[in-house]
Structures are given as structure tokens and as C-alpha cells.
Amino acid sequence: MAFAAFGGSAPAVAGAANRKGGKIVLALLLPGLIYLGLFFLTPLFSLIITSLETPDASGAIGVYQYGFEIGNYWSVMTDYLPQIFRSFFYALLATFFALLISYPLAYFIGVKMRARPMLQRLLVTLVIAPFFISFLLRTIAWKQILSEGGPIMQWVHSVGLLSPDQYFIGTPAAVIFGLTYNFIPFMTLPLYTTLERFDVRLIEAGSDLYASPAKVFRKITLPISMPGVISGTLLTFIPITGDYVNASRDFLGSSKTSMIGNMVEADFLQNLRYPTASALSVLLMAVILVIVSVYVKKSGTEDLL
């Protein structure tokens, strides 16, 4: 449902899923499911197997043999504790800020702009516009806009928000800023899709019954838009925990801001420490699975997509 905004916005026809069709269903489902089985599920098992490998007897760098080295997980958790902590801490804050920016925006476009459908569509297009331009270049753009000597940083220093010897780029704040920025559309779209269908007469009913606007929001608008909030939170929080571009030294971060993704990248592609990189990925995936299963238990699977 999160990306329904891409597919046009006519109302859904209820009760459409009612036909049984043995062979046709199989023909429709199998190619896609086999593909996902082969190239999504099997790789996850590959990760688990690799995460348990031990160094080869020859001691050669980057060569490992099959094993059952649970210790890999232990060493990952002790060695990379700061990165693991940072990933979830940054993700939590960036998700919160993204929600803070996205909710009013989605409400404005989805509810207030209903009377003007052309403008509404234009605004939705602006929300998805960042998808069409390289996110690496957008992140580099922020790096340059917020670089020392630029007008914004000069102003920040002149009013004393940062002391003269403090830089912004390379700090955790810069990384959280970049993460927030990059994931706003992922938060706004699902919020927009729920709010767009929200029946405004409920607000009128609430105010007719003398509820204050704040109460109407708390008791009516917010609960009804909760599926969008949850969906947006998942689609923002989860990718952020695995992001490594924003935190990378060449972008908004420094060696002091590295996250899980930076460690997986370095271990897998540069240090050739495949088992550690895999163990770290499996750990991240396990946490994500716990979060998703809590969501599925609460809301079922129909609203996932």
C-alpha cells in the first residue's frame, strides 16, 4: 500500500478476491515466487552458512572453510557494538524527524488539497521527484551546501550555534540530517495514501460534538492514519539501519559515525572477512525480522503491500 500513489488513486473495488483458479494461479505465481526463492531466500541461507565459516587451515587471507563457528557472532557483537548501537540510534532519530516533517505535509496534500485534484497530483509528483535523481548526488549536494565556508555554515558560526573550531559535516548530526532527508519520501507516500482516503466528515462530527481540534486529531485523525504511520515507519527505519552512504567518510560522516552497513561493506569488499560481514548482516536481518513479525502479528499481512 505504501507505493499505491504510483499506481493511480481510484478507489478500490471491494470483494474482488473471490475466484478460485487452480492452474491459472500457479502459472501467475510460480515464476515470481521461484525467482524470489532462488535470489532472495537462498542468499539469506548463504549468509548464514558463510557467517559460520572458519579461516582456512592455510591461513590465506579471504579463504574460509565450512564450519560451525558460533563465536563469529560473539566477536561481531563485541567488536562492532558501537556501530550496531549507532545504526539503531541514528535510525530512530531520523525516522522520528522524517515523521515530523512528513505527517503535516501528507495531511496537507491528502486532505486539504482534495478540492484541487490537479494541484494535488502536482504536489505528489514533487514528493516523488527525489526518486528520479541520483541519491548519491543529492547527498553530495548537501555536503557542499553545508560545508565550512559556505553561506549556511558562516551564518551558523556567526550566531554561535557552532563554535569556530566545530565542523558540521562528519558529525552524527550531519549523518542523521542526511538520513532524514533521504528517507522523507518513503515516509510521506504511505502517510499520503492513508490520509487521502480519510473521511473528513469524521472531523466535522468530532467538532460538532465540541471536541477541541487537538482532541479531534488525537482521537480521530491519528488513529485512522495509524496504518500509514506504521507502514512509513517500517519503510524508513529498516532501510536506514542498513544504510552506509550517508555515514561514509566521503559523504556526510566520518570514521566516528560508521554504521553496520559501513562495517559490512568494509569487511566484505575490502578486508575479505566474509564470515564477520555475513554474521553482522544476519544479526541485522534477525532484528528486522523481529520488528516485522511484531507488525504482522498486530496488523496481518494484507496491508503489508
Added chain:
Amino acid sequence: MRKFTKLGLPIYSFLALVFMLIPIAYTIFFSFNDSTRSNTVWEGFTLGHWLNVCDKGAICEALGNSLLIGAVSTLIATVLGTALAIALVRYTFKFRAAVNLGLFLPMATPEVVLGAGLAAFFFNAGFPSGMLTTIIAHVMFCLSFVVVTVKARVQTLDPVLEEAGRDLYANPNQVFWKITFPLLLPGIISAALLSFALSFDDFIITYFNSGSVTTFPKFVYVAASRGVPAEANVIASAVFILAILIVLVVQIAGAVKRRKLAKTN
């Protein structure tokens, strides 16, 4: 609160949109920067980078790779995903919940896990990474997004239309190609567009699985440590303008069609 929704809300939304669009404007603006090596400081206006994009040979090769990978993976993902979306909306079957979950999980998996997983899989299988492994990876992560987008469209289709076709003795093939497919087409086009955008912009999964093949995002990432040349801004801006034009044309065509329908009714 009421005052806020009257005046504050539009202003807040306007500022949020401006915030979202600043780096886009910056990227386009700096494609006209008369810079020689690193493109960090404004040095005057030039069209030079637009006119000679391919002077830095590697960048156009990377662009070509990205376009090829994007086109092929979009085609495969759109076909597989449309079939899945139709099955999910139109039919009831066992394991429906499992299928929903199986399609959501790739979207919910951090890219670094998808990338490392596939790389470990290809590595363990002794399969060399390159163009093919990149395309395989891209189809995998685009697939779910296609399903979501097309599914939204299938849900708006009244099954009565297909039933009418069947009542008039159309065979399943005819029903699909004469009724279902044309009605789904706008959704399929949006899905393909989204899929292409995701593939074209993907960096993390590509970086793990592309071996020596350079794509456009990979070029930018590698260049980032020394300074990205303005030619990269030119390519990104051109792609952006083209994509926005396509989206606007699709939307305006849709609006005109609806207006016509409203008139005939």
C-alpha cells in the same frame, strides 16, 4: 490549532517541499558550473558539460551500463510482478499470507543485507559477478515494488468487466489481452517507471554484485572521494527532467481522459 491548519499547515508543507527539492536544484544548477576538476565551488556559467558529456569516457560507459541494466531488469520485473499482482487480487489460494509476507520481506530487508547475501550466494556458487549478476539482483529488489504498484491498480478494476467478457464467450486469453491488460496498463507503466528509477539509482546492492562493471551510481560513489565531475550532474539532471516530463504527461493524459469521461456521462 485551527489557525495552524489555515495558515501554518500550507507554510509548513511548502517549506518541507522546498527542503526536499533544494539538493535537486543544486545538482541541476551545478551541471552548468564552469569547473574543471572538482565541482564544489561556483566558477561561472557554461553549457560545456552539457555539450561534451562524454568527454570523460568512463562516465558515458557507466551510463550505458545503467540504462541497459535498468531496461532489462525492469522488463523482467514488470512481467513477473504483474502476474503476481493479478494473482494476489483476483484469486483466493492457500498460503496467501505467506506470499504477501514473501513479497514484503525483500522491501523490508536493508539493501546491505540483500547485497551481501547475493554476493555470498554467487561467491559460494563460484559464479563470477558482472553484468548478469547485477541484473539478477536488480530484478529481485524491483519485483516487490512492481507488485505493490500494479496491485493498487488491479484493486480498482471491477471484476464485473472480466465476467462480462467471459459471458460473451471470450476465452481467458482474450479476456486478459482485450480487457484486463488495457485497463491495467497505466498501473503497469507506473510500475515500470518506478522499477527503472530504482534500478538506475541503486548503488548499494550493485556495489556488492557488479564486479568490474561500472554503473552510473558506482561511478559517482568512486568519484566522490576525489570530487565528482560536473558531467555526472549533467547526466543526473537530464534523467531527472526526462522522468518528470514522463510522469507529468502520464498524469495530464489521465486527467484529460477522466474529464472526457465525465462529460460523456
